Amino acid sequence: MMSPGMMGAIGAMMPMMMRMHGQMMGGGMGGSAMMGGMGAMGSMGAIMDEFDADQDGTLTADELRAGLTAQLGEYDADGDGTLSLSEFEALHAAMIRPTMVDRFQALDEDGDGRVTGEEMTAPADRFARMQKMREAMQAQIPAPVQPVRPGTMMNDSDSMMDGGTMMDDN
Numbered sequence: 001m002m003s004p005g006m007m008g009a010i011g012a013m014m015p016m017m018m019r020m021h022g023q024m025m026g027g028g029m030g031g032s033a034m035m036g037g038m039g040a041m042g043s044m045g046a047i048m049d050e051f052d053a054d055q056d057g058t059l060t061a062d063e064l065r066a067g068l069t070a071q072l073g074e075y076d077a078d079g080d081g082t083l084s085l086s087e088f089e090a091l092h093a094a095m096i097r098p099t100m101v102d103r104f105q106a107l108d109e110d111g112d113g114r115v116t117g118e119e120m121t122a123p124a125d126r127f128a129r130m131q132k133m134r135e136a137m138q139a140q141i142p143a144p145v146q147p148v149r150p151g152t153m154m155n156d157s158d159s160m161m162d163g164g165t166m167m168d169d170n
């Protein structure tokens, strides 16, 4: 059962997820799948691709300047020539989108485009397992209180060999 708090959290996130889902269905999947796991580097790659006007694989200062200027124009919704915080928020959200989609896909274990309550709380289950493992390991630590040193072994053997049979073999 989900607590009212949990329902509230999911409710607050729904519009975001619906929008994301729609864009994913729109064909944004390929790029983000290719960048899987690369995180911030992935979005850097996307910026490179976008600004590399002559597509020669390198980004010059001029290409970067032109790209950034174009970006300002694109996200300057009210056309006043500057980016407000909310205008920049839209730009920033677009930049980090590949990383954000990676995180969504990491949570959506069955890949159906929806993060269920179970998928959402899976990190808590993993955390609980790790905690159990740590506790189990800590419980085992006091076991080798007296480490057996090779020298001790030898001395013990010697005293056992006082009878002489092994000594003869040497």
Ligand SMILES: [Ca+2]
Pocket (backbone or CB within 6 Å): 075, 076, 077, 078, 079, 080, 081, 082, 083, 084, 087
């Ligand atoms: Ca503006």
Ligand SMILES: [Ca+2]
Pocket (backbone or CB within 6 Å): 108, 109, 110, 111, 112, 113, 114, 115, 116, 119
């Ligand atoms: Ca799912």
